[in-house]
Amino acid sequence: MTLKEDKKESPLLYILTGATSGLVADSLMHPIDTIRARIQIEKVGKSQYRGTFHALNHIIKNEGASYLYKGFPIVATATVPAHALYFLGYEYSKSLMIDKLGPKWGDSAISHFTAGFIADALGSLVWVPMDIIKQRLQVQTNTQKLNPNQTYYKGSFHAAKVIMKEEGVKGFYRGFMPALLTYGPFVGIYFSVYEKCKSFISSTLHYSPDQYLPIPYQLGSGFFAGAFAAAVTCPLDVIKTRIQVQRSTEKQIYKGMFDSFKTILKEEGPKAFVKGMGTRILWIAPGNALTIASYEQLKYLFKGII
Template sequence: MATQKQPDGFFPNIFAGGVAGGVAAVVTSPLEVIKTRLQSSTIYGTELNQGLRRCLRDAVSVEGKRALFKGLGVTLLGVIPSRAVYFTTYTQGKNLFSNGNRSPFQIHAYSSVLTGAVNVTWSNPLFVIRTRQQLQVDSKGRPMLSFWKCMVDTFRTEGMYGFTRGMSASYVGITETVIALVLWEQFKKAIYETYGPGPINSAVAAAGAKLIATTVAYPHEVIRTRLRETAGENRRFKTFRQAVSLTFQEEGIRGLYRGLLPQLFRVVPNHAIMFLTFEVILRILRSDER
């Protein structure tokens, strides 16, 4: 069975990517909150035995069920355009790098590097705010829920530089994007050859690729969270290298994998839902074009 042609132009990929990212973010939001708290050094310190269940119980009992969707607004503000850019950049990148004698592997690798770099550069400020919304409390111990308040606090304390926190770790994390997209293409090709093309098969390939990529590249997530978690000159984690060294000294190698389980529970279905939604919307758009 031949693979259907993807519609040309920017709009189909922008629209489908944005919707896909939004749907996946809403469904997996609770695990995103729990994962961020487990990664942080401010919630449980350096204790490594708190676990997913305890973190979930503490969040709900102290703050209510709304705590599981804390930061969702700013997450959607970042994820919807981010995923629109993600899919569009990757698709256009493949077209760009197809010129010449490059192998399919090289085309996919170059396109994924471009995709990761573009996304990290423009979306980092939004995710700094989201991380601090999920972790910080005000002077009375109440959760800091306001996007505006968190943004102003960051600017007042650190200036524009504060919005670049964790960007170094995010650039290191481009390796995860590269692994995930390259493996997705390889897994998808193998599955399509056996079972034929389709949204579900694409989603299965995406889930498998993301599982491997996240496990390999996970430490950058912990370091990125810690670089973003607090503002001001007195913060403990100041640079990528220093954060890696301090985390390893205090917690060992396990510290670099804090929150991995909820992260896998979140990103694997998130990736599958996102690619499934993306493919379904593209099919609908293709039908409308006939």
């Protein structure tokens, strides 16, 4: 597939294709995300789940398959604007750096990392409140046992109402910096690796720079980049998740990234920082592969229209 570069791509193209591709991927991968959150909040030595598939079986058997989609309504609502901002931020930042720095530096790994970080910062304005609501619903069965007197969330929008009442707007941005410091590097690494994979495959197959790769290569590049970035940033994700599932009405065990790192290391050891890594990769790698392949294909299909 060859793209004509006779006109500059419209920001609306990035917004619509980004929003659609994000919704498709999140819809399919939400159950794995629920399992990841459950595993990561458990302390080393006190785990009821022996791994991803044991957790899957345990949740279905004891709580029902529908529990795997706890928090999904808020995800479906928020992922559309979040992915729109995300892809708009990435494409615009990348284009701006190429214009200002030239192809050599503007299309380098450092530039892709920077554009990815900016993309995540924009998307996080929507993603962090979504994550707070989603993760608290996903782990509610676990946290309810520890705090039986806390208000039970009946669903995504009830949870949002309770958080606003109990914690105010600040409650929706609990762990914003840990989230940014987790997913900013993740997205930066992801896009750096993804662009390198695409470049390597294109040169191997003798594709010109204005050609889109076939879907299997887009999926493969997205999967590899997602798996690599997910593994590298797993320790940061454990810290972020522990902070975000805390309520302001509870005793604050984790008071910030550095404090959380020290507390987890002291109480549980280094192994705690790789809890849920396999599940995180199973959630992120296919999700990123689906998102980026959908995005690339939709961008190609709608380029001449939008």
